[in-house]
Amino acid sequence: MDELDTALNCLREDLRATKAYPVQSAAGLVKLDVMENPYRLSEALQAELGRRLGAVAINRYPAERTRDLAAALAAHAGMPAGCAITLGNGSDELIGLLSMAVSRPGAVVLAPLPSFVMYEISARYQGLKFVGVPLHADFELDEAAMLAAIAEHRPALIYLAYPNNPTGNQWDEGAIRRIIAAAPGLVVLDEAYQPFAQRDGMALLRECPKVLVMRTMSKFGLAGVRIGYLIGAAALVNEIEKLRPPFNVSVLNAEAGLFALEHAEVYAEQARALRAERERVLAALQALPGVQPFPSQGNMVLARVADAAKTFEAMKARGVLIKNVSAMHPLLANCLRITIGTPDENAAMLAALKESLS
Numbered sequence: 001m002d003e004l005d006t007a008l009n010c011l012r013e014d015l016r017a018t019k020a021y022p023v024q025s026a027a028g029l030v031k032l033d034v035m036e037n038p039y040r041l042s043e044a045l046q047a048e049l050g051r052r053l054g055a056v057a058i059n060r061y062p063a064e065r066t067r068d069l070a071a072a073l074a075a076h077a078g079m080p081a082g083c084a085i086t087l088g089n090g091s092d093e094l095i096g097l098l099s100m101a102v103s104r105p106g107a108v109v110l111a112p113l114p115s116f117v118m119y120e121i122s123a124r125y126q127g128l129k130f131v132g133v134p135l136h137a138d139f140e141l142d143e144a145a146m147l148a149a150i151a152e153h154r155p156a157l158i159y160l161a162y163p164n165n166p167t168g169n170q171w172d173e174g175a176i177r178r179i180i181a182a183a184p185g186l187v188v189l190d191e192a193y194q195p196f197a198q199r200d201g202m203a204l205l206r207e208c209p210k211v212l213v214m215r216t217m218s219k220f221g222l223a224g225v226r227i228g229y230l231i232g233a234a235a236l237v238n239e240i241e242k243l244r245p246p247f248n249v250s251v252l253n254a255e256a257g258l259f260a261l262e263h264a265e266v267y268a269e270q271a272r273a274l275r276a277e278r279e280r281v282l283a284a285l286q287a288l289p290g291v292q293p294f295p296s297q298g299n300m301v302l303a304r305v306a307d308a309a310k311t312f313e314a315m316k317a318r319g320v321l322i323k324n325v326s327a328m329h330p331l332l333a334n335c336l337r338i339t340i341g342t343p344d345e346n347a348a349m350l351a352a353l354k355e356s357l358s
């Protein structure tokens, strides 16, 4: 055995047996695969941001500006009294910190399935048991199954994506309340798609201290910047804060995040446009024979077709990249997830889809 093999054998077997999180290449394609906001800032604002970033002292570790960003995000989100906020390098990192925070022998993480894949991946990498509870066929929460699984497994941590990815729907608030009441541990409401939804979980957090609200600036319009945040009872968040690498959010991220919040009305207008486009795309999909779209409160629409693999490849050949989520879960058989883009991108998507169905 050579030295490299010896080193590889020191790594975890479960790590070596898995594949890295796949990121599709989108070069030259209309990119409607990962729920990015398609709009950029105006040239004037982009230039102003460039000047702001150019003045940042990158020789220093981040401190003041990340604190400023945390305060600005708390104000933006309407953080309730008695709560605290912590920042992640995207909410992906916060999911990792949450797994670390509950990681001890026998601890269980629970989430409905299908939902955001990182909950399960992160739990498994922390040596936690993950329990997935299938949704109903219409992607609504199976409340009875959730309550039974909570009683059986006593999860330390429950994730509820609100709205859910990849299904796009926002689960019944009454069911969520009852799940929170039954939960013996933390309940994270993952509000990545909050800018596009009608409801949010801040009231639930105010009512119950085991609830944490997790949000991200990614879908807001800063996916490339990587800023996620977690708000909850100060006593809980301060414990999670201990696990946060002290300089996880760079000064450039912090400056860009602050700039975006200073121009929050620009992003609010973009979210409004995307919500209107979502309804237009949904209606157009409904009118297409052989396509079954599902209602969405996110910046994406899930749609079932006869042969998702074939339709996905045919659309890609026509220059449009979406995501085939069929293999994620049996409930998603032949389902495609389509991110809402600009009106032109959506028109290109609908034309490509029409041609790809025949």
Ligand code: PMP
Pocket: 034, 035, 089, 090, 091, 092, 093, 116, 161, 164, 165, 190, 192, 193, 215, 216, 217, 218, 223, 227, 228
């Ligand atoms: N939560 C949900 C529900 C998501 O869909 C995503 C990204 N697709 C994330 C969290 C992670 O977002 P980010 O790391 O970009 O903040």
